[in-house]
Amino acid sequence: MMIVKTIGEIRDLVKGWRDEGFSVGFVPTMGALHEGHKSLMERAMAENDRVITSIFVNPTQFGPDEDFEAYPRDLAKDGALCDQVGVHAVFAPDAQELYLSDKCTTVHISGLTDVLCGSKRPGHFDGVCLVVSKFFNIIGPDKAYFGQKDAQQVAVMKRLVRDMNFEVEIISCPIVREEDGLAISSRNVYLSEEERKAAQVLNRSLKMAKSVLEQGERNAPILKAAILSCIIQEPMAKIDYVEVVDKENLESINGEIKNNVLIPIAVYIGKTRLIDNITFEV
Known part of the structure; x- marks a missing residue:
């Protein structure tokens, strides 16, 4: 496995693969890799001839009250996991390699980024869209892999x-x-x-919601109320949001559920903010 630090090197590497007719999969991460990231890399390995994982703590997606400097960084440990999976290259540039000091380009997707987690972290998804756009331009992968846990991010990327x-x-x-x-x-x-x-209350409430949907309930306010009722039974839980939204455009559903639905939740357990979700096809 190669660890690549510069745009020129990663472009040359991908060009060589393309000349040999290889397909390229890409898994973007900010490091601090865990089993969730591992599953993305394994999926990419199964579906592509060559796989690149990026490890880059992206400064443009951190807000002024979010501690960019405190984000965990351990390239050796993360690289070892990538090597274990069989990833062919890790792209680990520093911020100066990706962002010029006088950069003035932004990428904003209206609507999708103004709700859910986006409403709590203004500018966050602008930073995500900017860095992913740069990665897509630099690497040009055939497929890019994202975890459904960050369902809003998946919708934004699509x-x-x-x-x-x-x-x-x-x-x-x-x-x-x-x-x-x-x-x-x-x-x-x-x-x-x-x-x-x-924290188990998050999954428990979503499993309950799925059961209610499977039994035929299609009234979004009733479904949302049931989830809220389940979560508030846990004294340590503080609800950030519980929503029932259209899976594609993330618009809130305030009446009957007619299309494929996403139910995302964000809950504080102590000082830790956790997110989870389920989808349901109607």
């Missing part, structure tokens, strides 16, 4: 590709969960033993 005519297919991969049902996240390490047990 719209980015559609609107900007990138020749890349966005692959959404299933949420990977711990044995207790908690969605795997780098934030889980901040939970105490008691908080970890309390």
Whole structure:
């Protein structure tokens, strides 16, 4: 496995692969890799001749009150996991390699980025769209892999590709969960033993919602109220949001559910903000 630091090197590497007729898969990450990332890389390895994983803590997606400097960085550990999976190259540039000091270009997708997590983190998805656009331009992958746990990000990436005519297919991969049902996240390490047990309420409430949908309920307000009722029974839980939205455009559903639906939730357990979701095809 190669660790590549510069745009020129990664472009030359991909060009060589293309000359040999190889397909290229891409898994963008900010490092701090875990089993969820591993599942993305394994999927990419199964579906492409060559796979690149990026490890880049992207400064443009951090807000003024978010500690960019404190984000965990361990390239040796992350690289070892990539090597274990069999990834062919890790692209790990520094910020100066990707962003010129006088940069003035932004990428904004209206609507999709103004709701859910986007409403809580203004500018976050602009930074995500900017760095992913740069990666797509530099690498030119055939497929790019994202975890469904960040469902809003998946929807934004699909719209980015559609609107900007990138020749890349966005692959959404299933949420990977711990044995207790908690969605795997780098934030889980901040939970105490008691908080970890309390955090199971996220998955429990979503499983309940899926059961209600399977029984035929199609009234979104009733479904949302049932989820809220389940979560508030956990004393350690503080709800950020619970929504029932259209899976494609993320617009809130305030009446009957007629299209494929996404139910995303964000809940604080102690000081740790956790997200989870389910989708349901109508």
